[in-house]
Amino acid sequence: MTTISPQYDDMIFRRCGMSGLQLPLISLGLWHNFGSVDTFTNARQMILYAFDRGITHFDLANNYGPEPGSAEETFGRVLHHDLVHHRDELIVSTKAGYRMWPGPYGDGGSRKYLLASLDQSLQRIKLDYVDIFYHHRPDPETPVEESILALDQAVRQGKALYAGLSSYNSEQTKQAVALMRELRTPCIIHQVKYNIFKRDIENDLLDTLEELGLGCIVFSPLAQGLLTNKYLKDIPPDSRAAKPTGFLRADEITDQRREQIKKLNTIAGSRGQSLAQLAVAWVLRHQTITSALIGASRVEQIDDILKVLNNPDLTKDEINAIDDVSS
Ligand SMILES: NC(=O)c1ccc[n+]([C@@H]2O[C@H](COP(=O)([O-])OP(=O)(O)OC[C@H]3O[C@@H](n4cnc5c(N)ncnc54)[C@H](OP(=O)(O)O)[C@@H]3O)[C@@H](O)[C@H]2O)c1
Numbered sequence: 001m002t003t004i005s006p007q008y009d010d011m012i013f014r015r016c017g018m019s020g021l022q023l024p025l026i027s028l029g030l031w032h033n034f035g036s037v038d039t040f041t042n043a044r045q046m047i048l049y050a051f052d053r054g055i056t057h058f059d060l061a062n063n064y065g066p067e068p069g070s071a072e073e074t075f076g077r078v079l080h081h082d083l084v085h086h087r088d089e090l091i092v093s094t095k096a097g098y099r100m101w102p103g104p105y106g107d108g109g110s111r112k113y114l115l116a117s118l119d120q121s122l123q124r125i126k127l128d129y130v131d132i133f134y135h136h137r138p139d140p141e142t143p144v145e146e147s148i149l150a151l152d153q154a155v156r157q158g159k160a161l162y163a164g165l166s167s168y169n170s171e172q173t174k175q176a177v178a179l180m181r182e183l184r185t186p187c188i189i190h191q192v193k194y195n196i197f198k199r200d201i202e203n204d205l206l207d208t209l210e211e212l213g214l215g216c217i218v219f220s221p222l223a224q225g226l227l228t229n230k231y232l233k234d235i236p237p238d239s240r241a242a243k244p245t246g247f248l249r250a251d252e253i254t255d256q257r258r259e260q261i262k263k264l265n266t267i268a269g270s271r272g273q274s275l276a277q278l279a280v281a282w283v284l285r286h287q288t289i290t291s292a293l294i295g296a297s298r299v300e301q302i303d304d305i306l307k308v309l310n311n312p313d314l315t316k317d318e319i320n321a322i323d324d325v326s327s
Contacts, residue, residue, distance in 0.1 A: 004052050004082070006089065011054025012309060016215030016290045019188035021162065023091065023291040025284055025312075026305060027057035027217060033297045034074045035065035037245055042298065047078045049299045051086070053306055059191075059217075059293055060125070061095040061136055062117045066245055068100060072124035080126055090131075094121045095166060095191075097136025109139030109147035118154050133160035134191060137167045148176050152185040166191040170208040177212050187214070191293070194218035194283055196227055196264065196326050197257075206288055215290040218283050222294065224248040227279035229265060231258065238297070263325045267318060276301070277308040282322060285314055 013022040028050045034043045047058065064071035072094065083090065096117035099107040106113060118133055133154050135147050151163035163185055165176055173190060180187035190209055194201050198220070209216045222228055224247065225240050231253050240246035241253060261275070268278035280292045296302050314322075 004048060004086065006051055006056070006086075007054050009054075010306075010309070011056075012312075014287075014290045016188050017209070018213030019162070019186065019215065021091070021188060021215075023057050023215070023217065024055050025291055025309065026055055026280065027059055027091075027291045027293045028055050028302070029059040029219060029293045029295050030071040030075055031061070031064050032240060032246065032295055034071040035245070036067050036070035036073070037065070038074075040074065040077070043074050044078045044082070045299050046296055046302060047075065048082055050302050051083065051090070053302070055302070055306075056089060057091040057093070057291065059093045059219075060121070061098070061134075062100045062121050063098050069120070069124050072121055076125040076127070087127075092125065092127065092130050093132035093134060093164065094118070094125070094130050095134035095136035095164075096121070097134070097139065097166065109135060109142035109144075109150075111146050111150040111153070114147065114150040115153060118159055122159060129159050129161060131160070132162045132164045132189060134164035134166045134189075135168075138169070138172050144172065144175055145179060148179045148183075148185075148187075151187070152180070152183045155185050161186070162189065163187040164189040164191060167193070170204045173205065173208055173214070174212070177214065189215040189217060189290070191217050191219060193220050194289070195221050195223045196279055196282055196322060197223050197260075199326070206286060210288045216286075216288055217291045217293050218289055219293045220295075221283045221292040222276055222279050224295070226253065226257065226261060227264065228276040229274060232262060232265060240297070260325050264322065267321050267325070271311065271318065273308070273311060274304055276305050277311075278314075278322075280305055280308045281312050281314055282319075284308075284312060285319070 012025045096114050154160040235241050240248045241250045265275045268275040283292050
């Protein structure tokens with residue numbers, strides 16, 4: 001077992017909406033690089049390094065891997081080997097909503113799927129409860145009441161402390177939260193994609209979350225690695241865009257995109273930051289955003305991003321310059 005004493009004083013925590021829960025400004029997601037196809041020792045190092053640096057929140061989903069489910073197993077292995085005495089210092093989340101097993105009960109938003117999936121996740125992580133259980137995406141085929149009542153049941157059974165929604169639009173969020181409040185179920189957080197290249201939540205969702213007092217954790221703040229210095233020249237062989245298991249497609253790195261990345265990299269340089277740090281500072285400029293949910297393939301990337309905490313505030317001119325590049 002490793003001895004760890006997290007450097008809490010070096011991390012900034014933000015309250016998750018109007019709830020009692022605080023999350024670190026940077027959280028670590030295990031979507032890529034923590035599966036059974038990846039190197040366990042590297043995955044373990046990243047989890048332990050992150051926690052040591054005050055990243056108390058680790059985000060999972062039933063289907064993260066590959067193989068689907070294996071990221072939860074990896075996290076469970078590290079948790080029980082190295083962090084077993086730290087369970088109460090950790091916020092562990094998981095989700096269900098995408099295809100996980102064959103047939104009509106392994107996908108979507110039915111009560112049958114969500115509750116069975118949570119039981120399977122708990123078995124893989126080897127926990128009695130997770131801190132946050134999300135519906136991973138809205139399911140147009142299932143009445144929202146059914147999905148929400150399943151999240152409510154998970155909380156009442158003690159298998160999740162809080163409920164969360166992911167990728168629900170503004171109207172769906174209002175409907176879901178109204179139901180949750182009727183049930184007095186602590187639905188405290190919304191997880192959604194947001195980065196310099198993907199700004200839809202600025203249209204109305206961010207305002208809705210603020211009005212509702214819901215926390216917001218944003219995923220892919222680096223646009224899966226596009227908003228880093230990684231793809232400035234070519235596609236490195238060990239990058240997500242080059243890997244057959246990576247979700248980022250090489251054809252997304254167009255000449256126009258590369259030009260934008262170069263300009264953003266110059267803005268970052270003028271602040272003495274890496275582009276990854278600038279991209280994270282940019283999402284965190286909204287106080288409604290509780291945490292930036294990053295991914296990583298090695299410890300050095302986590303270390304790089306954490307340096308944003310030394311210089312998180314952007315000037316109006318810098319924000320305008322970023323708008324000019326991204327619009
Ligand atoms: N709710 C949902 O539907 C949903 C969907 C997607 C993701 N998520 C969550 O959000 C988490 C983060 O998503 P994401 O992995 O797409 O986030 P991201 O932070 O946008 O991208 C992470 C990738 O960026 C690269 N990177 C990170 N730091 C770097 C640095 N300092 N310098 C250079 N490159 C760096 C790495 O790419 P390489 O691997 O190429 O090195 C890393 O794998 C996921 O793990 C998951 O928990 C949720």
